Structure formats: structure tokens, C-alpha cells
Amino acid sequence: MKTHVLRPLILAIVLVSCHLLFRHFYVPDDFGVNGKNFTFGFYRAGSIDDWKAIPVKYKGKELCAECHEEQYESNMASKHSIIQCENCHGPAMDHAETEEPLTIDKSRGLCLRCHAALPYPGSQRSELPAIDPEEHNVGMECAECHNPHKPSLEDM
């Protein structure tokens, strides 16, 4: 074969082999059609386990009840029983093991998320007990008068 054919041919073969070699080492073994088809299921299978391995931060009310029984009982007897402890106390993360104190959000803004009056017909928002934040004890924290665990003033 003439050299002017042979040289580019060898170059092409070398380039293709380099590409295949790189690909062989770079692409993980579990990469491929793992799902139902190529369009939606072409991925690295190990990626699913990566997502599963992420730690859970919000642990739920039942975990809180295991140690803080008194607060749990008093809260469950009030209208605020539907609220998760972690909405105000912050995500538990590994609090149960380390007992690292959680930062409690006692701000007025937190209560106003539900209790700032909005006149919205057709939304459950207008059915909640509500105040006008610009008139109702401006500048005070709600927790100064209301117990967040059982907020009704009659129960106190």
C-alpha cells in the first residue's frame, strides 16, 4: 500500500483506539441501559444508590415524643397538634444521638405564616384564626402571650 494511504490510515486507527481505550476506563461499568429503554433509562445504575444514601434530616414528631413526652402530650391536645415540631424547632438531624440543642424559631414572622389575615374566599387560609399584623400588638413576639404548643389563651 502507498504511504500516502497508509499514514492517515494508521493515524485514524490510533485515534479511534485511544478514544475506545479512554472510554473503557472513564465510563463506569454500570453505565448503560438500566431502565426500561434507552430514552429514559440510559444512566449509571450506581447513581440511584448515591441518592438513597443521603441522610434524612427531618425525623418527624414521633421521634421527638420518645424523649419530650410532656411537650408532645400538651401539644397533641391543642389545635397545633397538626404542626410538626421541626417546623419551629428546625430539623432534628442527629439531635437524638448528640443532643446538640436545636435553634428554635420564635419569631413573629413564623406565626404570621398562617395567622396573618388574608381575605381569600375559596382558600382555607381565610378560615384560620387570624390577626392583622399591623394592628395586633406590633413589635411583640407572639410567644410572649401565647404558648406555641397550645396557643389558645383560654387554655392557659
Added chain:
Amino acid sequence: MSVSRRDLLKKTLVGSAAAALPLDAFKFLSPEQAKAALAESPHRWGFLVDTTKCVGCGFCVKACKKENDVPYDEPITRTWVERYVITNDGEALVDSPHGGRDGFTEKKVMEHDVDPESIAKAFFVPKLCNQCKSPACVQVCPVGATYQTPDGVVLIDRSWCIGCGYCVMACPYGVRFFHPVHKVAEKCTFCYHRISKGLKTACVDNCSFGARQLCDLKDHNDPYTKVIMTQRVAVLKDEYGTKPQVFYIGLDKEVR
């Protein structure tokens, strides 16, 4: 060399049949691949949003951002709550300050004072990834970094995503964004780390009013799957053909 007409026709037929065989027919699947191709997951995760129950407290958005390490003060979020205020003259005012992260505490909508007397209807609509059956975002990924799990959740492989942003553009619902820390595309995962452990998603667990519910669409005894099967529900942007799996109660024509 002589060829009979019969032989010629026979060889042509065999030859064209062989040429039509796809290369895939000769591909050997590893045992894992074959298993994955045949095995069906026992779950298909779906979601039910009851907009009539949502009060716009935004605890779902707060919980989602903290649970999933989405930078808290950046203008990005995996889920958000929209407020719709529709006036008597049919004008629709829509807003979602910080994605509803701090709730809706102001009567002003988009800096507009709204006269309570002029409000015909007003409501809140939580939004999240629809975990579509035919996800447009997955189809456009050039590297196979986003995919649908066997139980129907669309995930992103953070180690494989090149950050090209095609999926962000392709999603008709605008649920994808660029993660400023990981430098890859990011979206709601239905809290895959939670649902795969038998928990509910962070937004469902932290919704006090039951406006958000996770359900297993393959389990016909699931109470919320029953609601989807037996009651009037709607999906967002049905016309895009993405077959969204987040179902809504109480949608209005203004909601897109």
C-alpha cells in the same frame, strides 16, 4: 457462473432480511442489565396536591430547602407555592416571593394593594417536579446524566452531569435549575432518600393541612391513589404530552 431466478430471489430475500437485523440483536446483556430490563418495580410514585387545603404557610418550601441542602437564600428552590388573586374584573395577580419560603404574610400582591372587596377568588398552588411518565428533560440530556428510576422518579447523576442546561430549558414546568454548589442541574427528587426508606417527602411531612400527599400509583389501596382514581383531578400543562404524575384538586384556568 449461472444463477437461477429462484436462487437469486432467495438470496436477495435472505440478504435483505439479514441487513435489516439491528445490531442490538447481537448485543449480550450482562445478567444485571437483563434483570433490570425485565424486573418491574413494585412502586410508581405519584403526588396529590389539594389546593383547597393550602393556606400558603410555606413550611413545605422551608423544609424542602433544608432537607435537600438547597442554598437557603439563593433565588432557587425545588418546590414553591404560588398565590393567585383573581379580581372581580377577571384580572389575575400571581406571585411567589422567595418561592413562598417565608409564607404569605402581606396583603400586597406584587407590590400592588388589592382591595379585599375586589377579590373574586384567591388561593395558593404548591408546585414541584411532576415526575412525568415521558419526561422531556430526560430525552434531551446528551450524556445520560438524568434518568427515570424504575419506580418513576426522575433523578440527576451529579457525578455525570456536565451542566449544559438543556434539561433546564426542556422542562415545561420550570422545575429545574442550576445548583450553585454542585455546579450541575438540580430538581425535586420526591426526596428519594426518604421515600426509599419508607418515609414521606419532607414537604408532605411538614404540611400541616394535608395539602400535599405522596402516593404509590401501583398500590390501589393507597388512600391518595384512590382519590386520584375516583375523584376529579387535573394535571398541569397536559397538552405538552409529558404525562405528569402530580395530580391537583381545585385547579383554576389561571393556573399554568
